[in-house]
Structures are given as structure tokens and as C-alpha cells.
Amino acid sequence: MAAVRADTADVVVVGLGPGGEEAAGRLAEAGLDVVAVDEGLVGGECPYYGCIPSKIMVRSADLLAEGRRITGHAGTAMVHPDWRPVARTVREATADWDDKIAVDRLVGRGVRFLRGTGRLTAREEVTVADADGNETVVHARQAVVLAVGSEPAVPPIPGLARTPYWTSRDAIRVDEAPRSLLVLGGGSIGLELGQAFCRFGTAVTVVEGTQRLLPREEPEAHELLLKVLTEDGIEVHTSARVESVDYQEGTGFTLYGERGDRLVAARLLVATGRRSDLAKLGALAIEVDDEAPALPVDERLRVVPPASGRPGIWALGDVTGKGAYTHMSMYQADVVVRGILGEGGPPAAYHAVPRVTFTEPEIGAVGLTEREARERGLVVRTGLADLAASARGLTQQIGNDGFVKLVADMLSGVLVGGTAAGPYGGEVLGALSVAVHARVPLSVLRGQIWAYPTFHRAIGDALGQIG
């Protein structure tokens, strides 16, 4: 028979992705009694199904692409793709999807770990149900931290739910690259995984609902990716509306478009965004709409501030809706820990959120796009520099497509956004992130010496256009 147990802790952390694990560990190291709960793998999406395995796949695929570039530029090379080493490296990096090391690390920091699903049953109470139906009702004396992350969001397209479609979690675990793959959604997941499989010989078709790939980024990023991905052999459909989906043994998946058009492939990857399940978390217990896309938080990441001896409720990571990135979850964890420990320090600020899509070319961006800056009524000037035409582009010879785009607010005289797209775009982004984060005056940036011949030197060229 299932049992019910009562427990008390200073802090209860629900969800142990990158930020939840970090917050639980630091709070325990600071001397608090911390109970931390996860129903899945400690470490969350990033190490087991997200950043790490997907970037292993991307790196292997990029090696193939580089190998194919040898002929004509440095001799001759025959490249024979083989997915088996990729699957092996992913399995090693995830310890075959086993979190023993992560649990030991957490417990070693002084955290009490409970495996189970946590649900708010009152403001200061989290009820944890394990796989056998046993419940532990944990009363929080000081704080509850909600860090439940997100899961793949699957659109309600007729027929789709009945098919054996993949989400990113399935695609990460494959033992061989599929013969052909339809990718629904031209965002980061769809493009990173789509390009990786393509380079291993999969016939890939990307189907994006809006007019552009990576629709939240600069339109120039779409133009660049469309060119490069098409050259890679990927078929890209934008402004595509899928009316229904069918799956037949043998034929595979068929997507039916609104104009009677059909796309067929052996596999279908649904990469149409992510959602957080606030109903499962019991958000109504803290009077939050459980159909909302994210938990509402203030600048200290509080959903409910502590008041008159009652604990506060904090949130961090994907569930806050501020940007579904591991670095965001870790950044917010720091703000939450300082808040709970009463250490003060700066509140969360989002004017310089960096993000990188690890396609080749990498699309690194920070802060506002040109359109977002204009919508905010800023006095916008932009600069755009082409990488292929630069000295480094010349020496690179091949695989040199890319650009740097800067977005400046001429009233405050600082950069409010920037995109570094191209080889090592995510690394070039570092310089732009510092400039946007620290609000470095344009006059100071213009006086900077940019090393020759680097890709980041294009930042100086783009600055020159802003005037």
C-alpha cells in the first residue's frame, strides 16, 4: 500500500536541471537544510537530451563537412560517414542516460534528494509522489524554488498524435542516421539536428511555419542559413502550413500541406518549441493561472515574495519564460540563491541575453534585433559587414559565409544588439555581448583595435557604417 510521509526543510527545490541543481547545491553549502526533487535525471535536459549530446552530433557533422572541403583546397579526401561513433560518444557523455554521478555530486554538497514528481499542494508545501505512488509532503520553512524546465511542445495537427514522430529526445538517442527526415520547425533544434543528420547522409526537409528560419533573429540570419543549408542539400519550406500528418509502415511519414502538397520521409522530427506544464506543478496553489506559458517572476525571480514569516516562492530557468537556455537557468540560479540567502547584489537584467544556434555557420546574437529596437522607439542605426569579403574570409577560402550586424541606439550612444553569424559566430559573439551588457559607448568601441585578420574584425567594419 502507498505510504504518506511528512518532512520539513528550509528550502525545497523542484526540478534539478542546470539551475535547480546549482541553486540546491549552493544553498546546502551555505548551511541550509535543502530537499531537492526530480522526477527524471538530475542535471535536466541539457546534459542528457539537450546542449551536450546535440553539440556532440553537430561537432561530428562539422568534421565531415570539413573533410569534404579538403579536395580542391588541400589535397584529396574520401569521407565515409558513420553514425556509430557519434552514438557511442553521446552514450558515454550521458553515462547511458544514468544520473548516478550527478546524484552523488548533489548529495555530496549536502542536499537531501528525493526522486519523484513535485506538486505544490499549498504555498509552503510540496507533495512528492514517487514511481510507486508513495508521497512525501515537504513543508518549506524559508523558500520553495520552482525549476521544472520545459518539455517539447507538439502542435495539435490532425493525425500527428497517432504517429511515432520523434521529439528531440528521440533524435538524440538514435543508433543510426535515418534515410530521410522531415523536420517540423526551423528553430534552433530543427536546424542544428537537421543539418547534423544531413551531413551524415540523411535526406532532410525542413518545414517552417513562418516566413523565416530562426524567425526571432535578424532576417539576414535567415537568408544566410537558407543559402548554406540549401547548398548542404537540405530542402527548406517556409510559410508552410501542415494540415495533417499520416504514417504508414513502409512509406513512413506524410505531411499534407494546405495546397494539397505532400512531403514524405522515413522519420519526422517535431521541433516546434517547448512548453512548461504549470498544471502538473500545481500552480493554482499559489494562485497562478496553470495554463499560462510561464511562471510570472519579478526582477529577483520571486513568484510570491516572502511575507510575515511565510516562505517565498522563487522560479528559475525555462519555466520563467525569459529565454530557454542553460546559461539563463544558471544566471537566474545565482539571483535566486542570493535572494534566499539575503545577500543582495544586482537583480536579474535581460538587456544582453546571448544565444547561439550551433549550425554551420553559427548564429550568435545578443540583445535586441533591429526590428525589436525600432518597435521600442529607439533611434536606430545599423551596421552590416560581410565575412566572406573580409581578409579572414579570403584566407578561409571555403565555408566563409557570414556577417556581423550591429544595432545601435543613437540617443544613448550604445549598441543594444548584435549578431555574429559565421565560422565561430558563437565565439565572436563574446565581444558583442560585453559591449551590449556593459553599455560600452560607441565612441569607445570605435577607438578599439581589432586584430587582423580575424572574423571579429568585422565588428570594426560594421561600427564604421554606424558613423
Ligand SMILES: Cc1cc2nc3c(=O)[nH]c(=O)nc-3n(C[C@H](O)[C@H](O)[C@H](O)COP(=O)(O)OP(=O)(O)OC[C@H]3O[C@@H](n4cnc5c(N)ncnc54)[C@H](O)[C@@H]3O)c2cc1C
Ligand atoms: C536539443 C536541445 C538542444 C539544446 N541546446 C542548447 C544549447 O546549446 N545551449 C543552451 O544554452 N541551451 C540549449 N538547450 C536548452 C537547455 O537545455 C535548457 O534551456 C535548460 O536545460 C533548461 O534548464 P532548466 O533548469 O530550466 O530545466 P531543465 O533542464 O528543463 O530540467 C528540468 C528538470 O525538472 C524536472 N521536473 C520537471 N517537472 C518536475 C516536477 N513536477 N517534479 C519533479 N521534477 C520535475 C525534469 O525531470 C528535469 O530534470 C537545448 C535544449 C534542447 C532540447
Ligand SMILES: NC(=O)c1ccc[n+]([C@@H]2O[C@H](COP(=O)([O-])OP(=O)(O)OC[C@H]3O[C@@H](n4cnc5c(N)ncnc54)[C@H](O)[C@@H]3O)[C@@H](O)[C@H]2O)c1
Ligand atoms: N543552441 C541553443 O542555445 C539551443 C539549441 C536548441 C534549443 N534551444 C532552446 O530550446 C528551445 C526550443 O527549441 P525549438 O527549436 O523547438 O523551438 P524554437 O521556438 O526555437 O523554434 C520552433 C520553430 O518551429 C516553428 N513552428 C512552430 N509551430 C509550427 C508548425 N505547426 N509548423 C511549422 N513550424 C512551426 C516556429 O515558427 C519556430 O521557428 C529554443 O527556443 C531554445 O531556447 C537552444
